[in-house]
Amino acid sequence: MSGHPAGVPIAWRRELWGSRLRSVFTVLLGLAIAWAGWHVFNWAVLQAVFRPDAEACRALQHGACWGVIAEKWRPILFGRYPYEDQWRAALAVVLLACTTLLSAWPRSWRWWLLPLWFVTLALFVLLMRGGLFGLDTVPTSRWGGLPLTISLAVVGLALAFPLSLLLALGRRSHWPVLRTLCATYVELVRGVPLISVLFMASFLLPLLWPAGWQPDVLLRVLVGLSLFVAAYLAEIIRGGLQAVPRGQTEVAMALGFGRWPVQRDIVLPQALRLVVPALTNNVVGTLKDTSLVTVVGLFELTGALGLALGGDPTWRPFYIEGYLFIALVYWVMCFGLSRYSQWLERRLAPGGH
C-alpha cells in the first residue's frame, strides 16, 4: 500500500475524503491551516520591510522587519571579529564545512580522514587566529558568531571523543576499581546541568592552572564542554560495545589476538558502526548546547545576536526577527544533521547500500 509509489496519493485521498465526517474535518483543518498560513505569509513577506531602513521598520504595523538582518547580518554571524578580517572567519567556516561534508560520506572513512581533520583544524585556527603569513592576530576573546559556534561544537566533540572511548572501555574493564571510577564520573556528569559545568570550568579552572599562565575563556569553556559531552558519548559507545556479540571476542581470543588488539581491531569498529546514528544525534545536541556558553561570556551565535541588537536602540525593537534568523541558521544545521543520521542508519543497516 504505502510501499508502492502510486499507493501513497490513493491512501491520502482515503484519509482525507474517506467518509462524510472525515471530509468535514479535513475542510475545517484545511481552513485553519490556510488562515494561519496566510497570516504568517502576510507578516513575513507581503507587509515586511526588507531594506535596512529603520524609519520604515518603525512605521510597520503588521509586518516583519527583515531590514534588521540586512543591516546587522555581519555582527550577528561573526560577533566581535574585526570587520575587515571577517572574510577569514567566513573562509574558515567554509573550509570546516567542506571537510565535514566529505567525512559525512561513508566511502571516505579511510585512514587519511584523521590527518585531513588535523590539517583542517590547523588551517581553521590559523585563519581565525592569524599571526602568521601577514595575517593580523585576532585573540580568541574577539572570536564570535557562527565560526565560534561551529568551532566549539567541532573541537568540543573532537576532544570529548577519545576521553569517551576510554571511559566506555574503562566501564567494561576487568578492574573493579577502574570500572567504579568511570561509572562514577559518567553518572556524576550526566546528573548535573551543562550550565553548572560551564560555571565550574570558567571559575575553577583558573585556580587549578599553574600561576602566571591563565587559560583564556575559550579554552576553559572547551575543557568544560568536552568533559560534559564525553560522559554522554561514553554511554552511547558503551551501548555499542555491549551490542557486539561475546562470540566475536572469544573467536578473536582463540585466534591469538591479545586483549587490546581484540578491542581495537574487532570490537570497537563494530561497536562504533552500530552507534554512528546515536553519535550523530549527540552532535546535534552538542551543537544546540553551544548556545549556553553565552552565559559565561562568549559571544557565539546567540550571544552575538544580543551583542548586535542589545547595544543598538535603533534596532533593538526587532529582536524577534533576529531570533528567527539565528533559529533558522541552527535549524538548517541541526535538521541537516538529523536527516543525515537517518540516511546513515539506513545505509549502515545490514544489507543497506
Place this chain on the structure above:
Amino acid sequence: MSAAPGRDADSSPDGRRAAWLAWAAQGLLVAAIAAGVFWLVHHALEVLRARGVHSGFDFLLQPAGFEISEGWLDFDAGQPYWRAFLAGLINTIRAAVPAALIAVLLGTLLGIGRLAPHVLVRGIAGAYVQVLRNVPLLVQLLMLYFAITQLLPDSTEPLELLPDVWLSKGGLSLPWPVADAGGWWPTHLEWPERGGFNVSGGAALSPEYLAVVVALALYSAAFIAEIVRAGIASVTAGQKLAAQAMGFTPWQQLRIVVLPQALRVIVPALTNQLLSLTKNSSLAVAVGYPELVSVANTSLNSTGRAFECIAVVMAVYLALSLLISGVMNRYNARVALRGWR
C-alpha cells in the same frame, strides 16, 4: 584456552600472578588519582589564600544580602544563604513540575498525532516536532521572553484571555485558591482584579516564570512526542488487528491493547527526558528567573566562593536526578513485563 587476566576463577600460578598484578595496578591508579586530586586541591587553596579569598561552607549561615523577587518561600536580604538556596530549589521545582505536566500532555497528543490516520494531522504534528527539536532551547526561551515583555500590551490595558485571566507585559494573573488568615487549607478562590495601573490579586505569574515554563514545556513536548510515537509504533500491527477482530472499539484498542505495551518502551525514555527537562530548567538563569543556578550565580558573585556554590548546585541536581529516576523506576516496575527487569 586460558582465562582472561584478572579473573578470580583462574588458580594457576600464571593466573594468580596476573590477578596480583591487576590489583597492584589498580592500587597504583587509585594512589595516582588521589595524589593528583590532593595536589590540585592544595594548589587551588594556595591560589585562593594568595588572593585573600576564604573558603568553606560557613558562608551558608551568613545573611545573603540580596532579594529574591518571587517564589513560594518568603525571602529577604537579611536571611542566610542556605535559605536563598532553598528558595532557589523551590523555584526550580515550581518551574519544572508544571512544565513537565504540560510537556507530557502535549507530547502524548503530538506523538499520537504523528501516527494519526489523517495526513494533515500527521503533517502538523511532524512539522511541530521538526521545528522545535532543531532549535536550541535557549534561543526559544529568549525569543519567548522578548515576546512577552516587549510585544504584549502594557499592564494598564491587559488582554483578557478567559474571564478573569489577564495577560500583559507584567505577566499572567489568574484565579487562585487561598487560605483564610491562619488556616492551611485553601477555602476560597481569590480573583484577580483589574485596577487603573495593573492587575492585582490571584496568582500573579511573572514574565520570567511564564517564559521558562512555556519554553521548557514546548521544547520537551517535541522530544516526548518522538518517544510516544516510537512506543506506539513498537507495538506490532498484529496486536491491533487482533484487538479489532475481538470487536474492541478504537479507544479500547488503544487503552487495553496498545498503550500497556507501548508504555514499556515509553517509560524508560520518558524518564531520561524528564531528567533532562529538570536540568534544562537551569537555563532560566538567562532570563533572570531566580531558580537554583541563578541564586548560586548571585551568591558566587557576592562571596567569591565559586567551588562551594557550584558544589551545592551539583549536589542538589544529583539528588533531584536520583529522586526522579527512583520514582520513574518504581512506575516502570509497574508497567514492565512481570519477571523482567
